[in-house]
Amino acid sequence: xxxxxxxxxxxxxxxxxxxxxxxxxxxxxxxxxxxxxxxxxxxxxxxxxxxxxxxxxxxxxxxxxxxxxxxxxxxxxxxxxxxxxxxxxxxxxxxxxxxxxxxxxxxxxxxxxxxxxxxxxxxxxxxxxxxxxxxxxxxxxx
Numbered sequence: 001x002x003x004x005x006x007x008x009x010x011x012x013x014x015x016x017x018x019x020x021x022x023x024x025x026x027x028x029x030x031x032x033x034x035x036x037x038x039x040x041x042x043x044x045x046x047x048x049x050x051x052x053x054x055x056x057x058x059x060x061x062x063x064x065x066x067x068x069x070x071x072x073x074x075x076x077x078x079x080x081x082x083x084x085x086x087x088x089x090x091x092x093x094x095x096x097x098x099x100x101x102x103x104x105x106x107x108x109x110x111x112x113x114x115x116x117x118x119x120x121x122x123x124x125x126x127x128x129x130x131x132x133x134x135x136x137x138x139x140x141x142x
Contacts, residue, residue, distance in 0.1 A: 004078045004079050005076065005077075005078065006075075006076070006077050006078065006079055006097050007074075007075070007076050008032060008034055008052060008074075008075045008077075008097070009034070009072070009073070009074050009075070009105070010032040010033050010034040010035075010052070010072070010073065010075070011032070011033050011070060011071065011072050012030055012031070012032060012033075012067055012068065012069055012070065012071045012072075012073070013030075013031045013032075013033055013051065013069065014030070014031070014069045015030070015067065015068045015069055016028040016029065016030035016064040016067055017029045017030065018061055018064060018065070025057065025058075026057065026058060026061040027055065027056065027057050027061060028055070028056050028060070028061045028064040029053070029054065029055050030054050030064070030067070031051050031052065031053055031054065032051070032052045032054050032073070032075065033049050033050070033051055033052075034049070034050050034052065035047055035048065035049045035050075036048050036049075036050075052096075052097055053094070053095065053096040053097065054075065054077070054096065054097050054099055055080075055096050055097070055098055055099065056077075056098065056099040056102065057098075060099055060100075060102055063102045063104065064102070066104055066107040067104065067107055068107070070106075071104065071105075071106060071107045072104075072105040072106040073102055073103060073104055073105055073107075074101075074102070074103040074105060075097070075099055075101065075102050075103075076099070076100050076101035077097040077098050077099040077100050077101070078097065078098050078100065079095065079096075079097060080095070080096050080097070080098050081093070081094070081095055082094050082095075082096075
């Protein structure tokens with residue numbers, strides 16, 4: 001048995017790119033920032049931000065419609081390693097996370113789609129209807 005599971009809580013750098021494959025399958029891609037803070041040996045505050053490439057399929061794409069730059073999400077997914085050819089035709093290694101769960105912590109403003117109920121829950125998470133799990137075994141283009 002083996003397991004590949006990644007859990008992130010982070011902030012979107014820009015709105016998700018939502019599209020459809022040639023076969024008519026919906027997908028979304030976005031970048032998620034996570035930050036680590038600590039004090040160095042001199043007591044100075046330090047911070048490092050890491051950017052993660054995220055892809056998702058199907059019903060998770062509907063959740064992505066409520067995300068924008070600055071949205072905060074809880075995300076579960078699986079690491080996927082691959083390569084792509086850059087503009088010069090050179091193969092470059094790539095890493096992305098194929099999301100299987102997305103929970104909106106803070107999304108677009110209420111007027112744009114998130115209900116009053118989601119804003120008033122008090123725990124910071126959107127209603128269960130925004131918690132979606134998806135896994136169809138395919139990988140969206142990134």
